[in-house]
Amino acid sequence: MVNISFEKVVKGQAQGQSPFGPDDPMRDFFDRYFGQQMPREYKQRGLGTGFIIDKAGFILTNNHVVEDSDEITVKLADDREFSAKIIGRDPMTDLALIQIDAKGPLAAIALGDSDKLEVGDWVVAIGNPFGLGNTVTAGIVSAKYRQIGAGAYDNFIQTDASINPGNSGGPLLNTSGEAVGINSAIFSQSGGSVGIGFAIPINMAKDLLPQLKTGKVVRGWLGVMIQKITPELKETLKLEEEKGALVGDVTAGGPAQKAGIQRGDVIVAFDGKEIKDSSELPYRVAATPVGKVVPVGILRKGQKTTLQVKIGELKADKQAGEEGDGQPESTTFGMHVETLTPEIANSLGLSETSGVVVVEVATGGPAADGGIQAGDVILEVNQEAVKDLSQFNRKIKGTKAGDTILLLINRKGATLFLTLKNG
Numbered sequence: 001m002v003n004i005s006f007e008k009v010v011k012g013q014a015q016g017q018s019p020f021g022p023d024d025p026m027r028d029f030f031d032r033y034f035g036q037q038m039p040r041e042y043k044q045r046g047l048g049t050g051f052i053i054d055k056a057g058f059i060l061t062n063n064h065v066v067e068d069s070d071e072i073t074v075k076l077a078d079d080r081e082f083s084a085k086i087i088g089r090d091p092m093t094d095l096a097l098i099q100i101d102a103k104g105p106l107a108a109i110a111l112g113d114s115d116k117l118e119v120g121d122w123v124v125a126i127g128n129p130f131g132l133g134n135t136v137t138a139g140i141v142s143a144k145y146r147q148i149g150a151g152a153y154d155n156f157i158q159t160d161a162s163i164n165p166g167n168s169g170g171p172l173l174n175t176s177g178e179a180v181g182i183n184s185a186i187f188s189q190s191g192g193s194v195g196i197g198f199a200i201p202i203n204m205a206k207d208l209l210p211q212l213k214t215g216k217v218v219r220g221w222l223g224v225m226i227q228k229i230t231p232e233l234k235e236t237l238k239l240e241e242e243k244g245a246l247v248g249d250v251t252a253g254g255p256a257q258k259a260g261i262q263r264g265d266v267i268v269a270f271d272g273k274e275i276k277d278s279s280e281l282p283y284r285v286a287a288t289p290v291g292k293v294v295p296v297g298i299l300r301k302g303q304k305t306t307l308q309v310k311i312g313e314l315k316a317d318k319q320a321g322e323e324g325d326g327q328p329e330s331t332t333f334g335m336h337v338e339t340l341t342p343e344i345a346n347s348l349g350l351s352e353t354s355g356v357v358v359v360e361v362a363t364g365g366p367a368a369d370g371g372i373q374a375g376d377v378i379l380e381v382n383q384e385a386v387k388d389l390s391q392f393n394r395k396i397k398g399t400k401a402g403d404t405i406l407l408l409i410n411r412k413g414a415t416l417f418l419t420l421k422n423g
Contacts, residue, residue, distance in 0.1 A: 001109070001170060002059060002076055003128040004048040004084075004098075006069040049127040049170030050074070050098065051179060055105035058213070060205060061169030062184055063089045063096040074100050077134060088212035092219075093153050093283070094184055095205055096169075097212040109171055112178030114157065114201035117141050122175050123159055125183055125197070127167030137162035139195075145277045148185065148198060153283040156198035157181045163197030172199040207287035220288035221314035222296075223254020224261060225414055228278040232419035236382075236406040237266065238302055244268040245278035248408075249415040259309040261298065263408070263415065264383060268304070269297030286314065332396060333420050334365015339389040340377055352377045352410050356392045370420045373411065380408035 048065030052058070059074065066072055072084040082100040089096045117123075121141045129135050139161030147154040159172065163183050172181035181199030211217045226245040227233075234242050244266040250257045261267075268275055270284050271294040288294060290313040295306050338344065340357040350357070356378040361367050378386060381395035382405060399405055405420040 001049065001051050001126045001134065002074050003133045004050050004059075004061060004065055004169065005045065005073045005075070006048070006066055007043055007045050007071040008069045009043055047128055047131055047166045048168045049166065049183070051126075051169075051171040052106050052108045053111065053179075053209075054108050057100045057102050057106055058087070059084065059098045059100065060182060060209075061096050061098060062182065063091050063094045065169045066096050066098060067091070072098060074098070075133070076102075076106075088215045088217065090208060090212065090217045092217075093200065093204060093208065095182070095200065095208060095212065097209070109173075110178045111202055111206060112174055112176065112180040114180045114203045117144065117157065117174070117180055117201075119143060123161055123180065124173045124175075125159070125161040125163055125167060125170060125199075126173065127163070127170030127183060129162075129164035129166040131166060135167075142196070145279050146198060147279050148187075153204070153286060155201060155204065155279050155283055156184070157201055159197050159199060160195040161197060162195070167197075204283055204287070207283075218290060219286040219314040220290055220292075220311040221255065222281075222285045222309065223251035223256040223312065224267075225249040225251075225416070226267070226278050226281060227416055229266065230419070232404050232421075233406070233417060236404045236419055237264075239266065239299065243274075243276050244299065245275055245281045246417060248417055255309050255312045256296075259296070259307045261296065261307060261309070262300065264300070264417075266299040267296060268299055269306075270294065271296075285311065332393075333367045333370075334362040335367035335372055336360040337378070337389065337392065350375075350377060350410075351413055352379070354387045355379050355410070356386055356389055358409075366420055370407075371418050372407070372409070372420075375411070377410040378407055379410055379415065380406075382406050383408070 048061060050059040050061035053060050066086055067089060073081055074084045075081045082102060084098040084100045087097045087099050119141050123141055125137045127135055139159050141157060142160050143158040146156040146158045148156060163186050167183045170183045171179040172183055174180045180202050182205060183199050185198045187196040208217060225248045227248045229242045229244055229246055247263055247265045250261055250263055267281060270281060275281050288311045290311055293308050293310045296309050297306050336359045337356045338359055340355045342353050344357055345353050358372055358374055358376045361372055361374050386392045386395060399422050401422055403422045405422055407418050408415060409418060
């Protein structure tokens with residue numbers, strides 16, 4: 001384990017600018033008395049942690065520890081200090097690889113297998129909290145596959161081993177002394193550890209290391225939008241388990257569409273590995289080499305099949321008429337719906353021109369509880385297309401009290417499945 005200190009130049013406030021914004025009533029006061037004294041730029045210093053992964057001096061840490069740094073200093077356990085250079089960074093997973101030249105081989109931490117971790121396993125965190133280097137704390141694995149809103153590839157290990165500011169980038173070790181995670185974040189209202197810390201699984205880092213060493217990360221692309229399998233979706237889709245990733249939409253011309261993957265499929269395996277939770281799929285796809293043909297296991301209306309998909313490359317820039325029954329609108333399940341006409345679509349800025357549009361959703365009603373929002377376009381009811389309000393009403397009337405209704409909606413260009421409870 002190594003201690004990392006960094007320094008970067010941060011641009012200060014412009015001359016004469018109040019620290020409380022341009023509308024501050026005291027702005028004239030700041031302009032007159034402090035305008036000439038406010039620094040244009042200043043040096044910011046910080047601390048973090050990392051760990052040596054091979055004798056050549058490669059060190060794994062968090063991207064947020066070293067990004068935009070002008071100087072990075074690494075201090076070893078024997079108190080030797082070296083300047084480090086950034087080899088590769090990946091902001092999307094918050095991983096970074098730096099290197100030092102120690103003029104000789106270095107001892108490295110063995111990398112374990114984070115997939116083998118189980119909830120309740122003992123783990124040890126080592127880091128540099130508050131500048132107190134070589135601090136060791138112990139705890140257990142509290143949960144796996146945590147999503148905390150950090151990005152598209154959230155898949156954190158949660159632990160109650162104490163992690164504090166300065167621990168970022170340090171190793172999370174198993175009882176065999178192998179690194180199984182990279183300490184990355186904490187949940188705290190005070191800024192200190194409250195027993196809820198998060199570590200990036202080491203397997204994610206191992207998948208990216210070859211690319212980090214080249215200085216550029218290229219990600220695989222499947223071309224699907226996915227959803228988590230909820231208990232309601234499990235029941236409606238007649239699935240045996242709440243496992244896999246439900247395909248809410250398929251990108252036209254993408255790898256998935258070319259291979260035959262369809263909206264409503266449930267992806268249960270990717271490249272020979274089971275997909276237990278929808279959050280697993282994005283980083284497994286991202287870590288797959290571009291151009292590789294992989295088997296993708298899917299469930300389609302209860303039938304399991306395997307399709308061969310050639311993985312593409314993820315780009316940086318890659319979500320009417322009269323009614324037969326004479327009723328132009330309807331209120332049901334606590335939502336007000338209308339047939340989507342080109343005029344309504346244009347007024348709402350929608351790309352769809354057919355279907356049923358949700359105009360209003362009552363607070364606390366079944367539709368609101370199901371996650372439906374005003375502006376959603378209902379495309380299917382129980383996996384059957386609805387082009388207008390009359391079709392929608394017939395499908396709804398065909399359900400019984402207690403049934404769970406599966407809706408496919410378009411929300412701002414992205415499709416997803418939602419469920420409604422009838423009664």
